[in-house]
Amino acid sequence: MLDNRRFVIFGFFGLIGFAYIFRLLYLQVLDDSYSIESSSNSIKRVIEIPFRGQIYDRNEKLIVYNTPVYDLLVTPYKAKIQDTLTFCKLLNIERPTFDSLMNAARSYSRVKPSLFLRQLSKEDFARIQDVMVDYPGFEFSKSSLRTYNAPTLANTLGYVSEITRGQLEKQEGYYYQQGDYIGQNGLEKFYEDQLRGRRGIKFVMQNVSGVMKGSWKDGELDTMAVAGQNLYTGIDLDLQQYADSLMRNKVGSVVAIEPKTGQILTIVSAPSYDPNILASRHFSENYRKLANNPYKPLFNRPVMASYRPGSTFKLIQALTALQSGVITPGTGFGHAGIPMKCHCGGRANSVEHGIQFSCNPYFYQVFRRIIYDNDIKDTYKASAYGLNKWNEQVSKFGIGERLGVDLPSEYKGNLPNDSYYDKIYGEKRWKFSNVYSLSIGEGELLITPLKMANVAAIIANRGYYYTPHVVSGVGKKNNPLPEYLVRHETGIEPRHFETIIPGMIGAVEAGTVMGMARMAGIQIAGKTGTSQNKKGPDHSIFIAFAPADNPTIAIAVFVENGKWGGSAAAPVANLLIERYIKGKTENKAMENYIINKNFMPDMPKTTPKKATKPDSSKKKDVLAPLAKQTAPKEKFTAASGI
Known part of the structure; x- marks a missing residue:
């Protein structure tokens, strides 16, 4: 019995001893991590940043490379500079x-390398390179x-810049380090995970002066960086x-969409930059x-500015009324x-005529019928x-919500809905007479140019749309994100579109x-x-699609301060349609007119500011129309709406 216990005890301690011996063997012979750590003066871990x-x-022309x-980089505690001025001159x-x-x-950090000077060219x-050996x-x-x-698509492409401290702290995982670049806007931000690639790591040997002496263990532990x-994209660079060029000397937007796919062909934010x-x-x-x-x-x-849609909204009013049955063609x-x-000179005796001549009284009556299409007697409740x-x-x-563009x-x-007006006027203190300006796309309605281009695509498709998107393929052509392959229905029967399109x-x-x-x-x-x-001056808007019977392009153009939709925005849209479909410009007179037309608002002259109290009687800043519009507070003007 005692012999059996002795064997169990010896076996137990022997097992523990074997475990310790194996662990020491692993740490000292098999595992290189401690060796690397202890050899930090001679072995350097270099992170390789992959190419984005x-x-x-859409035609595989390179836009960004x-x-x-x-x-x-500099490690402060190692840095030794005898002549600072010579170093600066270098x-x-x-x-x-x-x-x-x-x-x-x-x-x-005094002991860690950090960025000193970024983006030196190959020539610099x-x-x-050789001289820097003298500067440890x-x-x-x-x-x-x-x-x-x-020099195009600046706002759409976005830009990359050094990651901020806040972004470092909020990141999931530990991919980014101080000094790294990250997409900050546009496609660079939206597709950051796909564009950034995967980092690589190289272990290199260096001497006491920090001079590289080749890879360690012949690169056995190195991992290669993988490019993003x-x-x-669906962008037609020539059309873009x-x-x-057509939007030069203008403030506004152009968005053109391929209706059957939702791919954005052209997206202009004017003015822009290189x-x-x-x-x-x-x-x-x-x-x-x-x-x-x-x-x-x-x-x-295109995605951030908001405007009243004006008479372009009459198309939605007509379709809504036809679908609900409150009017017929x-x-x-x-x-x-x-x-x-x-x-319209009293010529609006049908839906087609109402649209063709943009008749305001006609759509006032259309909207009134939509609102009061119920048996409720109380005026407020009915409204x-x-x-x-x-x-x-x-x-x-897609009005009043984000479409989900990339x-x-x-x-x-x-x-607006009833809750919106309850907050403005008070509950039970408003009715149709307070909101009739919505009938012609004015009042509290606010839309973006992208949404109106999407409305043009919906009508072109006779009732459905795919979420507008810039990127048509990730990693390869015709491979968009899954959400851009989902078809969205408006619930309007196709036959009603055949009523408004002739108009x-x-x-x-x-x-x-x-x-x-x-x-x-x-x-x-x-x-x-x-x-x-x-x-x-009022803003000019035009939405369209072509060819009317089998559309390949749907477009929305906004020209701020252009006044009339038919004389400022429509020529830009029609020239782009002609260029896209025919591949050339035949209407040279129209092209010359638009290129030389200047709708830029005058900017106030800058004068030195005086330390005085602000004068509330002075005219408000004229730059406000260029920034994002807010819900209007001014009274509706009945004369507008073409």
């Missing part, structure tokens, strides 16, 4: 800049610079640049200049007693019930569009709009 994915247009550059920097960079490096690197504590790191083939995925200026080491200085520009070039108008209305001016039913149908067109900061706009064709060929803007050989279905603007 490139971006292409990477140019190799070099970053200069790097082409000023002494105050040197002091600022060194202080920032010391604040981060070759010029100073400094080392080079290979990096890349985002480069843009053309390429993005293939042509749209840029994206290359935010891809240099002078980022902060250039960004500050753009941010202080009174025309707000950093403001991405041949319904006509008299104009007597209507608090709106008539632009609230009808408004909410109207809101439910209109929201299916760009950050999309504004949802405003589509849209009539508006272009013999209605509210100026004659010079009409295109030979292309049947365009369109609708003009004028969006009220209290602080200057």
Whole structure:
């Protein structure tokens, strides 16, 4: 019995001893991590940053690519500089800049390398590489610079810049480190996970002076960096640049969509800037200049600016009324007693005529029928019930909500319901007479240019849409994110679209569009709009699609301060339709007119500010129309609406 216990005890301690011996063998022979840690003076762990994915247009033309550059890092406690002025001259920097960079490096860490000078070109690197051996504590790191083939699409592409402290603290996992670059706006931000790739790690040997002596263990423990995925967009780069030229000297937006896929063909935010200026080491200085520009070039108008849709909204009103059965295609209305001016000479005796001549009294009556299509006797309750039913149908067109485009900061706009007006007027203190301006797209309605381009695509498709998106393929062509393959229905029967489309064709060929803007050989279905603007000339809007019978392009153009939709926005849209369908511009007279037309608002002259109290009687800032519009408080003007 005792012998058995002795064997158990010996066996137990023997097992423990064997475990310790095996662990020591593993740590000292098999596991390299402690060896690497103890050899930190001779073995350096180098993180390799992968190239970001490139971006292409729909025809595989390169839009964004990477140019190799070099970053200069400094480890403060190792840094030894005998002649600071000579060092500054070598790097082409000023002494105050040197002091600022060194202080920032010391604040981060005295013993860890941190960024000193970013994005040195290959030429600069070759010029100073050998000389830098005389300056201990400094080392080079290979990096890349985002480069843009053309000065276009700045707000859509976005930019990359150094990650902020707040972003570092909020990140999930530990992918990013201080000094890393990250997408901050546009596609660069939205597709950051796909574009950034996967980091690599190399272990290299170095001597006591920090000079690299080759890879450690022949790269046995190294992992290769994996480049980010390429993005293939639906953008037609030639059409995009042509749209840029047409929007020169104008403030506004252009959005063109391929109706059957939802792919965005062209997206212009005017005025814009050359994206290359935010891809240099002078980022902060250039960004500050753009941010202080009174025309707000950093403001991405297609998805962030909000306007009243004006008469373009009459299309949705007509479709909603036809679907609910409160009117038929041949319904006509008299104009007597209507608090709106008539632009159609009393010719609106049908839905088609009402749209063709953009008749305000006609759509006042249409909206009134929609609201009071119930048996409720109480005026307030009837108005609230009808408004909410109207809101439910209109929201299916994407109005009053975010569409989900693959760009950050999309504004949802405003589509009022009974609760909205209860807050403004008080519960049971409003009725149809307080909200009738909605009938012609004015009042409290707010939309973005992207939404109106999507409305044009919905009508082109006779009732459905795919969420508009810039990227048509991730990693390969025709491979969008799954959410952009979902078909959205509006609930409007296709036959009702055949009622309004002839009116849209009539508006272009013999209605509210100026004659010079009409295109030979292309049947365009369109609708003009004028969006009220209290602080200057009204904004010009036009939405359209073509060819009318088998649409391949749907478009919305907004020209701020352009006044009439048919004379400012419509010519831009029609020229782009002609260029896209025919591949050339035949209407040279129209092209010359638009390119030379200037709708830029005058900016106030800057004068030195005096230390006095502000004068409330002075005129308000004229730049306000360029920023995001807010829900209007001014009284509705019955004369508007073409």
